[in-house]
Amino acid sequence: MDTKKNCTFNRDTGLELVKSFYASGQKPKIFCDSNNIAYHVLQYWKQVYKNDIQHNTDGNFLPVKLIGNKNTIIKVVVNGNIKIEVEQNSDLHLFKQVVNVCRSCG
Numbered sequence: 001m002d003t004k005k006n007c008t009f010n011r012d013t014g015l016e017l018v019k020s021f022y023a024s025g026q027k028p029k030i031f032c033d034s035n036n037i038a039y040h041v042l043q044y045w046k047q048v049y050k051n052d053i054q055h056n057t058d059g060n061f062l063p064v065k066l067i068g069n070k071n072t073i074i075k076v077v078v079n080g081n082i083k084i085e086v087e088q089n090s091d092l093h094l095f096k097q098v099v100n101v102c103r104s105c106g
Helices: 011-024 028-034 039-054 092-105
Strands: 073-078 082-087
Touching: 011 028, 011 039, 028 039, 082 092
Parallel strands: none
Antiparallel strands: 073 082
């Protein structure tokens, strides 16, 4: 049996790996062991993913996978001090407008 761990990914595959890790809810070591991935590789792609999120200043929403019942409430903090609560089935266009107003107000 080949026990060599996968250590190379292109950018798209590496970012998909991180999304899969977060969606799994597993601890990093368990995720890496079960997917035959070197731990340091997951850590590298997590940092790339984090940097992508921090530099996403174009006002686009990032996908979020909700786990739980259908009445989940999303809590968003804008600029560190404005808190918005949104039910899962809310009008996302209106929500985006509210966030943009909050950003512009500082």
